[in-house]
Amino acid sequence: MLLMTSCGGTKEVVMVAPPIEEEMLDTLVVTAPPITKEEQEDPIAQVLPPYNPSATRYMDLLHTTLDLRFDWNNQWVIGTANIEMTPVFYPQSSVELDAKGFDINRISKGAKELKYAYDGIKLMIFLDRTYTRGEKVNLIIDYIAKPNEGPEGGSAAITSDKGLFFINPLGEDPNKPMQIWTQGETENNSRWYPTFDKPNERMSQQISMTVDDKYSTLSNGELISSIRNADGTRTDTWKQDKPHAPYLTMVAVGEYAVVKEEVEGLEYLYYVEEPYRPYAKTIFNHTPEMIDFFSKKLAYEYPWDKYAQVIARDYVSGAMENTGAVVFGEFVQKTGRELIDNDNDYIVAHELFHHWFGDLVTCESWANLTLQEGFANYSEYLWFEYKYGRDRADKHRMSEMQGYLMSAQNQGTHPLIWYDHPNKELMFDAHSYNKGGLVLHMLRNLVGDDAFWASLNKYLRDNEFTAVEVDELRMAFEDVTGMDLQWFFDQWYLSAGHPILEIKYEYIAEERKQLIHVDQVQNDEDHLPVYRLETEIALYDKKGNATFYPATMDTRNTTFEIENIDQPSVVVYDGHNDLLAVVNQARSTEENLALLKYSDNYIDKLKAANALKRSPLFETVLENMLNEPHEDFRELAVEYINLRKQPDQKERVESILDSDPHSSVRNAALNSLLKTDYASVKPKLVNILTGNDAYSLAATALKAMKRNNDPDLMNYVGDYEKVNYPAIVSIVADIYSSSGNGKYLGFFEDRLESVSLFAMFNFYNKYFDLLKLQSEERQIEAAMKLKEIALSGGNMFRKFVATSTINKLEDRYSSPGQEVMKIKLRKILDEIINQETDEQLQSRYRSF
Ligand SMILES: [Zn+2]
Known part of the structure; x- marks a missing residue:
């Protein structure tokens, strides 16, 4: 799974109280005497330290067959589960399954109905007899799962534990497709099918979904049949023979553009929303090449039936490695032009590698x-x-x-x-x-x-x-x-922390000896007092040749000596920057220059370049920097060029803008040119805004036009209204907000629910700035829209910012004569506050 961090920081974890497990011991009741005061003060511990064991397995789950229908109106899953299992070792006469928030209709084994006890979380089934190792048990469970009802918890990493999500279930939102998708990790698939919901369980599976014919479906494994039914529905059946853990099971249903390709006998499926069909393969770029690379490196072929990747609206985390059917949040879904600035390689690779480490x-x-x-x-x-x-x-x-x-x-x-x-x-x-x-x-x-x-x-x-x-x-x-x-x-792996190192370099000329003092200075509360560190020390001579010396230390303070050498131009402990450590060391300007010139290590060079970028000595390495293969150094070099002081460099910067392969460097060139005469850069801005270059440059162009009060600005901004790239959304919002014109409220209102969390706070502020200039009637209309968002099941931060926008409007009506408006807005606010059930939001609303 890949997480998303949001600008709102880490949320507190909301937990659902764990069920109280009642263990009945037939013959023996053990109670420990209370711990006395003396014992508490005794330095010898009286109880075992806390430990989270792996789940005890009584039954081995072998296979799960699910037959699913979806009630969109009620957001229910109507299911029949056929579960095959066998005792792990000891004889078993009952089975305890995870099944959270179900209505259980019937449980049977063959034709025989079985008794059960159910507390809404754990389903205890009493078998018809005792089963011993090697005997199989097949249970059939008819149920209705109600993932949208009952308690909802979540964490900073996975913001909801509902397990299965209906998106726009009634089709009321024209800006959102209707979808169903699931999120099993950590133990949430038992919100929609009964199972042993633990990572140390493993099963094969077959899932049939009956859906309206307009929807595509996706699950793990292979699609083995797709049958049109007389009532206009279609039943798709997906089967995976190789076993995986229950949290990796997934289903998705929705109106998707499904792009397929086959590479070396493996089927690749890309599920995106229809407008993104042309970009589907670029969104999930290099997937077949990655599978090839990882398979060869691991000398272990990709083990699963197919590789599908699907975009989920309102997803609750970053992405999830469901076996052969990976779910991604919609932030991954980008047009070709958006992908110029940022590709999705890291997240595609991350989820793919899980198919060995996580799924296998x-x-x-x-x-x-x-x-x-x-x-x-x-x-x-x-x-x-x-x-x-x-x-x-x-x-x-x-x-x-x-x-x-x-x-x-x-x-x-x-x-x-x-x-x-x-x-x-x-x-x-x-x-x-x-x-x-x-x-x-x-x-x-x-x-x-x-x-x-x-x-x-x-x-x-x-x-x-x-x-x-x-x-x-x-x-x-x-x-x-x-x-x-x-x-x-x-x-x-088993201890906390990391080393914090103070490094001092000392050359003793008379002995032709280089000393490297390494002191471990970490505290021993959060870290180990001493780390064993195996790395290399790099010595760069005056010509720039590097020699690497192995350096192992296992004491807190160590001095390494390298003898019989001329004074190096620079010395680097951990010469390839491979250690996980905080390394504190001082370097002179000359040493930084040497590093920048001679090292081929990105991290060393970047640190040196940043240390030098305000020094006039940077000039001496400028040419090298402009020709560096990595864009960050070219970008630093372009930023260094001051066209006001060096107007002769203008042509060169223009040519970088036109030809550098990386958008961050082109953008730095554009910013550099914008520090000169605006009129002379204007044609470049128009080129960018009417062309197809990266959105980062288009955003810079729009900002420059606004800053220079360019009368042509409004001719271009309209073309960027529908773009989702965060920097574009932000500058368009800024331009529309500053216009004061009420006709642009719609631009904001179309996006209040969808603007990314990163851009959201700024976006709502701009909306408020525009809204406060409009008529009272229009403000009430807006407050009603905001109220809908505040009371939706959406993201907590979004709900909060919607409510706080109404609160800000209300605060503006505090003078005599404004009571009517104040009362109207207050009423809307109170309705939100009274209906909010989330404790964190309730407490934040108390100040409103
Ligand atoms: Zn992951």
């Missing part, structure tokens, strides 16, 4: 989640490195590292394998994802490339179609490499 081998408990998310995260690096080179890969890894360090600072650290996590949803954090990927990078460097891939192959072969824990990964690496890696796994 699955973590036995959520505490081991990094065995899925760490790998998926690192696959982004691996793909970038292969396809685009190490610079792009390192840039991506640097931002992953920053993400982890920020989270460690703000939320604290915990072991990567987090057995005592307070809540399974908290596993979806920058540890499981970012740190997991960074640790794999270090493991790869420790054992070497060939050993890394050979170990992963062994891990997959040994554990295919089973649940895993971290020791299985360690043992695969140990078996392949012949090394004892307990220290590495203890340090990085």
